[in-house]
Amino acid sequence: xxxxxxxxxxxxxxxxxxxxxxxxxxxxxxxxxxxxxxxxxxxxxxxxxxxxxxxxxxxxxxxxxxxxxxxxxxxxxxxxxxxxxxxxxxxxxxxxx
Numbered sequence: 502x503x504x505x506x507x508x509x510x511x512x513x514x515x516x517x518x519x520x521x522x523x524x525x526x527x528x529x530x531x532x533x534x535x536x537x538x539x540x541x542x543x544x545x546x547x548x549x550x551x552x553x554x555x556x557x558x559x560x561x562x563x564x565x566x567x568x569x570x571x572x573x574x575x576x577x578x579x580x581x582x583x584x585x586x587x588x589x590x591x592x593x594x595x596x597x598x
Contacts, residue, residue, distance in 0.1 A: 506596070507535060512589040513566050520564045521572075526555045536592055560584070 512519070523530075528546040533539050548554045560573035570589035575582050 507592050507594055509590050510593045511570055512591055513568075513570065515591060515593050519566065521559070521561070521566055522556050522564045525552055527552075534592065534594065 526549050528549040531542050531546045531549065533542055545555060548558075558574045558576065560575060561567055566589065572587050572589065574585045574587065576585060577583065
């Protein structure tokens with residue numbers, strides 16, 4: 502079944518009072534939705550078992566949303582650092598009605 506109640510919103514608009522990391526990321530914060538990225542979320546949950554580990558991936562070290570909506574992340578691929586730049590557009594499920 503395809504979800505039809507999904508819209509794309511900037512994080513700063515969908516969650517205007519939120520910070521980037523809140524008070525810290527734990528494995529229970531990670532929730533699979535409809536996007537089909539469980540392979541990535543499982544990795545994030547494993548990293549989140551150790552406090553501060555997910556936060557270390559971000560090159561933006563401030564615990565606040567970036568006004569431009571751009572974040573740099575550093576992953577390791579074959580033992581070499583690889584920088585990935587992402588934006589803050591998120592799939593948001595709206596209530597059906």
